[in-house]
Amino acid sequence: MYTYDTLLAKVTAAGGPAREVTDPATGQPIGSAPVHTLADLDSAVARAVDARPAWVAQSDDERRQTLLALADAVEESAEALALVLSREQGKPLNGPNARFEVGACASWLRANAALDLPSETVLDDESGHAELHYRPVGTVGVITPWNWPMMIAIWQIAPSLRMGNTVVAKPSEHTTLSGLALAAVLNDVLPAGVLEVVTGAGDIGDALVRRPEIGKVMFTGSTATGSKIIAASADNITRLTLELGGNDAGIVLPDVDPTAIAEDLFWGAFINTGQTCAALKRLYVHDDVYDDVVTALAELASRMPMGVGTEEASVLGPLQNKMQFDVVDALVEEAKARGARVVLGGDPDRDRPGYFYPTTLVADIDDDAELVQREQFGPALPIVRFSDVDGMVAAANRAEVGLGASVWSADRAAAIAVATRLEAGTVWINSHGGVHPFVPFGGAKQSGYGLEFGVEGLKSVAVPQVISG
Ligand code: ADP
Numbered sequence: 176m177y178t179y180d181t182l183l184a185k186v187t188a189a190g191g192p193a194r195e196v197t198d199p200a201t202g203q204p205i206g207s208a209p210v211h212t213l214a215d216l217d218s219a220v221a222r223a224v225d226a227r228p229a230w231v232a233q234s235d236d237e238r239r240q241t242l243l244a245l246a247d248a249v250e251e252s253a254e255a256l257a258l259v260l261s262r263e264q265g266k267p268l269n270g271p272n273a274r275f276e277v278g279a280c281a282s283w284l285r286a287n288a289a290l291d292l293p294s295e296t297v298l299d300d301e302s303g304h305a306e307l308h309y310r311p312v313g314t315v316g317v318i319t320p321w322n323w324p325m326m327i328a329i330w331q332i333a334p335s336l337r338m339g340n341t342v343v344a345k346p347s348e349h350t351t352l353s354g355l356a357l358a359a360v361l362n363d364v365l366p367a368g369v370l371e372v373v374t375g376a377g378d379i380g381d382a383l384v385r386r387p388e389i390g391k392v393m394f395t396g397s398t399a400t401g402s403k404i405i406a407a408s409a410d411n412i413t414r415l416t417l418e419l420g421g422n423d424a425g426i427v428l429p430d431v432d433p434t435a436i437a438e439d440l441f442w443g444a445f446i447n448t449g450q451t452c453a454a455l456k457r458l459y460v461h462d463d464v465y466d467d468v469v470t471a472l473a474e475l476a477s478r479m480p481m482g483v484g485t486e487e488a489s490v491l492g493p494l495q496n497k498m499q500f501d502v503v504d505a506l507v508e509e510a511k512a513r514g515a516r517v518v519l520g521g522d523p524d525r526d527r528p529g530y531f532y533p534t535t536l537v538a539d540i541d542d543d544a545e546l547v548q549r550e551q552f553g554p555a556l557p558i559v560r561f562s563d564v565d566g567m568v569a570a571a572n573r574a575e576v577g578l579g580a581s582v583w584s585a586d587r588a589a590a591i592a593v594a595t596r597l598e599a600g601t602v603w604i605n606s607h608g609g610v611h612p613f614v615p616f617g618g619a620k621q622s623g624y625g626l627e628f629g630v631e632g633l634k635s636v637a638v639p640q641v642i643s644g
Pocket residue numbers: 318319320321345346347348375376377378379380381382384395396397398399400401403404
């Protein structure tokens with residue numbers, strides 16, 4: 176079991192190239208993260224390859240037990256993990272944030288232990304006999320972003336290990352300590368080499384994708400980087416699962432109770448201070464309830480405390496980095512310049528330390544505004560008025576991405592009728608963004624391809640093999 180201090184000491188750079196890590200809420204240094212070289216990548220991949228035979232030789236039940244032991248280890252050091260995460264990523268300990276994220280890591284490990292992907296007999300008659308088996312890929316490359324650095328890593332590591340693969344993970348350069356801290360806890364349980372971590376930026380990620388020993392890459396990040404990874408995968412026909420950007424629409428039909436849905440709308444959009452791939456990023460509200468929804472949302476949002484992550488009262492935090500602060504700031508300024516109405520926020524205190532952007536609601540905004548058309552990935556929600564369902568569906572489907580969407584209505588059948596017309600990998604009814612380890616998750620259009628979670632997630636880190644005859 177680790178404390179914050181022992182865990183931080185374990186992952187702090189010990190000589191060699193390093194990068195200072197600062198708390199995005201205060202600007203204060205919290206530690207220094209190692210920066211690995213291409214030679215470090217080579218040795219990590221070599222260790223992961225060497226670890227394969229013993230790992231694959233374990234029975235399915237042994238690996239299942241190991242995943243359960245990993246979940247216990249995460250829980251024993253949960254508070255230390257949450258503190259590293261909060262201080263480096265910025266997210267508060269409370270609310271659906273750091274403690275929630277660490278808890279989700281343990282749940283995902285247990286769920287992957289519970290799942291089963293048995294072989295199937297696909298033909299058994301006078302014409303022959305054929306069985307479909309799922310073999311490990313070998314070594315899986317896991318490349319993760321900075322918004323949910325522990326949970327997304329576990330989403331990819333847990334099924335990979337369960338299926339008998341070893342893993343080389345590369346955390347985001349913005350949340351290196353979080354990635355290393357999680358791996359340190361897991362590696363107290365795992366045999367050496369089964370989970371390796373290399374740190375660094377896009378050049379290390381690119382080199383990892385190009386290594387011939389890496390049979391599969393699980394990637395979560397931007398669509399632009401996803402395109403580069405597709406190109407890099409071509410030489411070795413490296414298999415890919417890509418969970419890329421989104422610009423999820425939420426659609427509120429005229430029969431809702433605005434006060435009753437306000438809290439779920441709020442968290443759908445503002446979870447992790449808006450820095451979530453499948454968050455609600457553009458809200459379309461029917462004219463009949465538009466003013467009431469805006470008022471209910473503003474009333475609720477104005478009461479949600481934003482502050483330094485380690486303060487127990489905070490449920491919203493800073494943006495993780497300056498780049499993202501600037502994106503949100505520019506999009507809100509563009510909306511203001513076009514005459515949209517800022518109902519809440521929109522005016523950051525530029526003298527305050529840290530990358531705090533206030534909770535912002537922008538109403539009476541037209542669909543062409545950049546805040547609607549581009550992914551803001553921060554706490555600024557545009558609310559577009561609609562009266563014509565066909566026009567609204569067309570507007571929602573205008574995006575080149577299609578990760579998630581939601582429809583809000585008292586009439587489930589009416590909501591589903593709209594849902595089926597939306598071009599998105601998941602459409603939630605009366606909620607937005609909830610994921611479950613047994614429910615497949617993946618994007619449509621430029622939000623990527625391949626499915627994570629559930630049995631489909633196990634298949635994504637396996638190679639099908641037919642035994643025929
Ligand atoms: P975000 O800014 O949302 O984190 P990115 O797509 O830039 O999205 O980064 C996600 C992850 O991809 C990070 O770990 C980053 O270092 C890595 N990465 C960036 N460029 C490349 C690349 N060309 N090849 C592989 N990985 C990359």
